[in-house]
Amino acid sequence: MTALEPLKPTDSGALPRYREIYDALRQKIVSGAWPAGHKLPSEHELARTFGCARMTISKALGALAEQRLITRRRRAGTTVSAPRPQESVLEIHDIEAELVAAGSTYDYECLDRQVRPANADDASALGVTAGTPVLSLIGLHRADGRPHAFEERLINLRAVPEARRERFSRTSPGRWLLQRIPWTDAEHQICALNADAAIARRLEIPRHKACLSIERNTWLDEQRITHVRLIYPCDQHRLIARFRHQRA
Amino acid sequence: MTALEPLKPTDSGALPRYREIYDALRQKIVSGAWPAGHKLPSEHELARTFGCARMTISKALGALAEQRLITRRRRAGTTVSAPRPQESVLEIHDIEAELVAAGSTYDYECLDRQVRPANADDASALGVTAGTPVLSLIGLHRADGRPHAFEERLINLRAVPEARRERFSRTSPGRWLLQRIPWTDAEHQICALNADAAIARRLEIPRHKACLSIERNTWLDEQRITHVRLIYPCDQHRLIARFRHQRA
DNA sequence: AAGTGGTCTAGACCACAAA
DNA sequence: TTGTGGTCTAGACCACTTG
Structure with a gap:
């Protein structure tokens, strides 16, 4: 699994879309597929990839950023953070x-x-x-x-x-x-x-x-x-x- | 200050709108003006009060909920939480x-x-x-x-x-x-x-x-x-x- | 100058839970 | 049944920062 799933068939199951996206991106990071410093696609591109509005991507990225798994900067884009120091x-x-x-x-x-x-x-x-x-x-x-x-x-x-x-x-x-x-x-x-x-x-x-x-x-x-x-x-x-x- | 500011003149200053709203609501809570159990106006009503879209209100309330200052439940509405246990x-x-x-x-x-x-x-x-x-x-x-x-x-x-x-x-x-x-x-x-x-x-x-x-x-x-x-x-x-x- | 994230809108539909 | 929050859209403008 090196490419992002281009589209997920709409799980009639349960999870909201932004959460599925959050999970998919998080998996890339914690699995090591995207190591620290890796640059993520832009929000526009992710929106195209996942087939949703940019705000939905933004919500998923916001959650990842809050967990300090990624760092978002204007113009510079979004990158995978270094593993966080022990904090609990x-x-x-x-x-x-x-x-x-x-x-x-x-x-x-x-x-x-x-x-x-x-x-x-x-x-x-x-x-x-x-x-x-x-x-x-x-x-x-x-x-x-x-x-x-x-x-x-x-x-x-x-x-x-x-x-x-x-x-x-x-x-x-x-x-x-x-x-x-x-x-x-x-x-x-x-x-x-x-x-x-x-x-x-x-x-x-x-x-x-x-x-x-x-x-x-x-x-x-x-x-x-x-x-x-x-x-x-x-x-x-x-x-x-x-x-x-x-x-x- | 018992009523919500009906409208804030757009601070040309700095803070995003949702943050101003977050601060205003938070002030109500930590000041004790809205004690634990107090029911907040609905999102639609807050949107009218503050003169913004409901999603902006939702973002402010989401932040308050994450701080556990409020509890949001469908149909039941949003209420001020009990002071949280010591947690750090x-x-x-x-x-x-x-x-x-x-x-x-x-x-x-x-x-x-x-x-x-x-x-x-x-x-x-x-x-x-x-x-x-x-x-x-x-x-x-x-x-x-x-x-x-x-x-x-x-x-x-x-x-x-x-x-x-x-x-x-x-x-x-x-x-x-x-x-x-x-x-x-x-x-x-x-x-x-x-x-x-x-x-x-x-x-x-x-x-x-x-x-x-x-x-x-x-x-x-x-x-x-x-x-x-x-x-x-x-x-x-x-x-x-x-x-x-x-x-x- | 241009591309990126940050924010915002004005709608919409849905799920849930209380009345 | 109905009002509430939860989510989503398809745009938009702006601020920032890098090239």
């Missing part, structure tokens, strides 16, 4: 939803709650100017009664003033925020660390045991909403990320 | 590229190389049937001469027969594969662990020090290509993931 969609689920889905019980306990003007550490973690009112929360997530994750959180009260009225004694602030506050940007940092004395005590694990630390910053447009650091014992959490070139 | 694009860069970008020198050393029929462990890790020929590689990545990551890898020789001829004595198999083999699916598992004796020795760190473990499986369509496990000392690696609702 990481889903970091809501802790409660995750545990409930796994059939565990869940509860949250507040260990400390303070409203204060941001000190230097707060300001740097949350990315606000010192003195901005913040809500500092320290809490523990439990699964089936056993410690599951330790949470340190800062909430920008300038962005989320209504959080000042919440006690968060049994309500996980993460869930509360997620349900109320739209967010536009999130950033995660993931690393490993050895449990220090405080963390070991809270999570009821030996000192120095490896833990997974997930830090998350969220924004609503330019405004910082919250900073959170979650610490999981190594054997209680595992991030799973999947990526498919092919569209759903 | 995780970029796991090629180790060498990452180090070079950071201004470090990089080298790879092969510690062990075997071609063998898959044993039970290989078969389970790589997801092939026992007896399938596999290439097993154990190696060390170094940055500025110091151990940076420990790698254990299995390559399915049925999928990548040409790997059998490679020595991989100084060439990182990850990079070699990435440059040659197209892949369609990848799965990552990330967790923390305490260094055991073997890892501590290889990475020249104390035993029990926390490490980040990244396991990756890759597929070409249904066929398994490789399984790799990378172990980084906690202070030498940090995954960073960003997510934006807004399109680039």
Whole structure:
């Protein structure tokens, strides 16, 4: 199969035309028949080849471009991209939803709650100017009664003033925020660390045991909403990320 | 701003029409003016409101749907989605590229190389049937001469027969594969662990020090290509993931 | 200057699901 | 049954970029 199928008999089956075209072109690429750098026919030519309107071709190419399988440039045409660097969609689920889905019980306990003007550490973690009112929360997530994750959180009260009225004694602030506050940007940092004395005590694990630390910053447009650091014992959490070139 | 702008004077500026419409609708959603569950006007009505063709509206809505900000269903119409669960694009860069970008020198050393029929462990890790020929590689990545990551890898020789001829004595198999083999699916598992004796020795760190473990499986369509496990000392690696609702 | 992709139109028909 | 989104057409003009 070195030439494009000139015409496909209209599958009375199912797939829309642009999707068939997408699949046909994608096959050329992932099979290696069209290696990186290969120049594709122009949209006009593909439209003639496949016997459809140019917009239909454009939709198929748009999908391939979104998958980074091809690069499209005016005048220069469309070429097969170099294999993309490892990149994956990481889903970091809501802790409660995750545990409930796994059939565990869940509860949250507040260990400390303070409203204060941001000190230097707060300001740097949350990315606000010192003195901005913040809500500092320290809490523990439990699964089936056993410690599951330790949470340190800062909430920008300038962005989320209504959080000042919440006690968060049994309500996980993460869930509360997620349900109320739209967010536009999130950033995660993931690393490993050895449990220090405080963390070991809270999570009821030996000192120095490896833990997974997930830090998350969220924004609503330019405004910082919250900073959170979650610490999981190594054997209680595992991030799973999947990526498919092919569209759903 | 509770009503939609009925018409925008054609910005002689820059943005395409569908993008302006996308932005306008997105603003309604992230600002909270249209909460989750809110029903959007129909495409025909939006086309009238914005004074454009329905396909232009459809393109804007398609982009919003891809961001999961809205849900579109035939007959039922288009509604604002619930805030999405935490989900982020995780970029796991090629180790060498990452180090070079950071201004470090990089080298790879092969510690062990075997071609063998898959044993039970290989078969389970790589997801092939026992007896399938596999290439097993154990190696060390170094940055500025110091151990940076420990790698254990299995390559399915049925999928990548040409790997059998490679020595991989100084060439990182990850990079070699990435440059040659197209892949369609990848799965990552990330967790923390305490260094055991073997890892501590290889990475020249104390035993029990926390490490980040990244396991990756890759597929070409249904066929398994490789399984790799990378172990980084906690202070030498940090995954960073960003997510934006807004399109680039 | 000319060819390419990027966008847009004003229609059309269809499939689906809710009423 | 009917309104909705999903797809498609056969054109069109424009912006960009390369030759």
